[in-house]
Amino acid sequence: MNILAIESSCDETSAAIFTNGKIASNVIATQLIHSQYGGVVPELASRAHQQHILPVVDKALKDAKVTKNDLDAIAFTKGPGLLGALLVGTSFAKAMALALNIPLIEVNHMQAHVLAHFIDDPKPSFPFLCLTVSGGHTQIVKVTGPLEMEIIGETKDDAVGEAFDKTAKLLDLPYPGGPLIDKYAKLGNSAAFLFPLPEMPGLDFSFSGIKTSILYFLQKQVRENPDFIRDNLHDICASVQYTLIDILLKKLKKAARETGITEIAIAGGVSANSGLRQALSGLGEKLNWNIYIPHFEYCTDNAAMIAIAGYYKYVNNDFCDQTVSPMARMAF
Numbered sequence: 001m002n003i004l005a006i007e008s009s010c011d012e013t014s015a016a017i018f019t020n021g022k023i024a025s026n027v028i029a030t031q032l033i034h035s036q037y038g039g040v041v042p043e044l045a046s047r048a049h050q051q052h053i054l055p056v057v058d059k060a061l062k063d064a065k066v067t068k069n070d071l072d073a074i075a076f077t078k079g080p081g082l083l084g085a086l087l088v089g090t091s092f093a094k095a096m097a098l099a100l101n102i103p104l105i106e107v108n109h110m111q112a113h114v115l116a117h118f119i120d121d122p123k124p125s126f127p128f129l130c131l132t133v134s135g136g137h138t139q140i141v142k143v144t145g146p147l148e149m150e151i152i153g154e155t156k157d158d159a160v161g162e163a164f165d166k167t168a169k170l171l172d173l174p175y176p177g178g179p180l181i182d183k184y185a186k187l188g189n190s191a192a193f194l195f196p197l198p199e200m201p202g203l204d205f206s207f208s209g210i211k212t213s214i215l216y217f218l219q220k221q222v223r224e225n226p227d228f229i230r231d232n233l234h235d236i237c238a239s240v241q242y243t244l245i246d247i248l249l250k251k252l253k254k255a256a257r258e259t260g261i262t263e264i265a266i267a268g269g270v271s272a273n274s275g276l277r278q279a280l281s282g283l284g285e286k287l288n289w290n291i292y293i294p295h296f297e298y299c300t301d302n303a304a305m306i307a308i309a310g311y312y313k314y315v316n317n318d319f320c321d322q323t324v325s326p327m328a329r330m331a332f
């Protein structure tokens with residue numbers, strides 16, 4: 001059984017082949033063009049997806065040693081994401097499924113991030129909690145089955161990935177700044193500067209206040225010392241990263257306490273952050289949690305996670321028809 005999966009929700013064009021229970025290929029074309037604009041430019045993302053999609057799908061088939069006639073179904077990201085970007089992957093998947101006369105499977109990108117944990121062993125057992133942290137989302141998801149998920153906490157404003165990227169922008173680092181903050185944080189003192197923690201009720205998050213306090217803090221310091229950022233870059237990155245991780249893990253601890261669940265996973269682009277991975281492992285040891293952290297390649301956007309989500313829908317006969325359209329916003 002062979003499923004082709006296509007991901008085009010943001011700035012990565014990716015295709016993967018799932019063959020007999022395993023990922024046989026996973027090809028990702030990252031769009032570098034956005035770094036010069038300090039963020040993803042939707043129109044440029046759509047155009048780059050148009051350029052990349054055919055060679056990326058072609059390579060995924062070749063890497064898996066599969067031809068298009070061997071395919072049994074095509075899965076694609078329906079949303080959430082940038083509408084123009086999603087349209088490219090959706091139209092491509094629909095056209096190819098129509099031409100090959102095979103079923104089409106729509107996949108929710110955020111569910112797929114969670115299901116990335118089922119690509120390799122060890123796999124979490126149900127129920128588990130997944131902290132899904134990306135450039136567009138920050139969610140605590142209670143997962144009771146492969147396709148049964150409930151968001152029990154989420155951000156009410158910015159996503160944590162945005163907080164990383166916007167801080168990086170203030171520090172004059174290129175987009176996406178999250179990985180660079182991670183890199184410099186390793187060289188700095190996380191207790192050098194203190195930032196106030198947001199007060200959000202329940203399991204929800206807020207990251208817009210911290211972004212503003214970082215901005216005011218930097219403006220004040222730079223007025224006193226124009227070289228402040230250059231002189232303290234590592235300490236600033238370490239302190240900001242420490243604060244963002246602290247906000248995430250405090251809520252995750254609360255969610256575990258309230259649900260009594262001790263199977264804990266992280267997913268999404270920010271789960272590539274080494275400070276978060278380390279802090280979560282430490283917390284897991286302390287609280288006797290079983291921790292699940294995805295391989296780096298399955299943290300940021302990729303089609304392998306779309307393929308695994310597509311597989312679960314395939315075995316449930318959960319297909320869509322040619323009238324399907326992408327959705328920029330999409331609930332589970």
Ligand code: KG4
Nearest residue numbers: 134135136161178182269270272273300301
């Ligand atoms: O899941 P993803 O690839 O795309 C979305 O669906 O948004 O996540 C991208 C986000 C960006 O904000 C990026 O800066 C962040 O993940 N990110 C990181 C790291 N690697 C990626 N943030 C902090 N540390 C990292 N190592």
Ligand code: ZN
Nearest residue numbers: 134269300301
């Ligand atoms: Zn994502």
